[in-house]
Amino acid sequence: MGQAEVAITEDDAMRDKERRIEMLEKHIEKAEKGAEYSIVRFDLLVISLSTGALLLSINYAKDLTGYSHVGYLKFSWLMLGICIIGNLTSQVTGYYTNLKDISVTKNMVRQKRGKAFKGNQERLKRMCKLYSKTTLILNLVSLMTFAIGLIALGIYFKTNT
Numbered sequence: 001m002g003q004a005e006v007a008i009t010e011d012d013a014m015r016d017k018e019r020r021i022e023m024l025e026k027h028i029e030k031a032e033k034g035a036e037y038s039i040v041r042f043d044l045l046v047i048s049l050s051t052g053a054l055l056l057s058i059n060y061a062k063d064l065t066g067y068s069h070v071g072y073l074k075f076s077w078l079m080l081g082i083c084i085i086g087n088l089t090s091q092v093t094g095y096y097t098n099l100k101d102i103s104v105t106k107n108m109v110r111q112k113r114g115k116a117f118k119g120n121q122e123r124l125k126r127m128c129k130l131y132s133k134t135t136l137i138l139n140l141v142s143l144m145t146f147a148i149g150l151i152a153l154g155i156y157f158k159t160n161t
Helices: 003-061 070-112 121-159
Strands: none
Touching (some): 003 070
């Protein structure tokens, strides 16, 4: 192999390395935007779900006498309350997932540049996966309790109209 071929190979390797670093840095930007989105969405979620629960409480809690199957209404409130708590908690775990993902990716960039990791990379990856799975589970719980709450509310309305 001639010197020109070696130089081209080294240049190609250097460009490939820089391209990978650039991709990782873009990933960090996206993850940072995801973390910011989680916080913004958290506020919107609190306002909209709290308002809905408040309206239901005002309309149906003031005069529950004379209505049948009030247990369905109370059960729907319980399910919607669990939905709100699960969803709000998932916003927090989603935020921490993004933070850990940013740390993992920044370490990958550091490694590509020949620098040492900050912190324990394997532990950061495990934490990222744990937060991600927790977020998924909480989102599923929120979805299921929301659906169950709506069904219970529908049964209450159906039996009282």
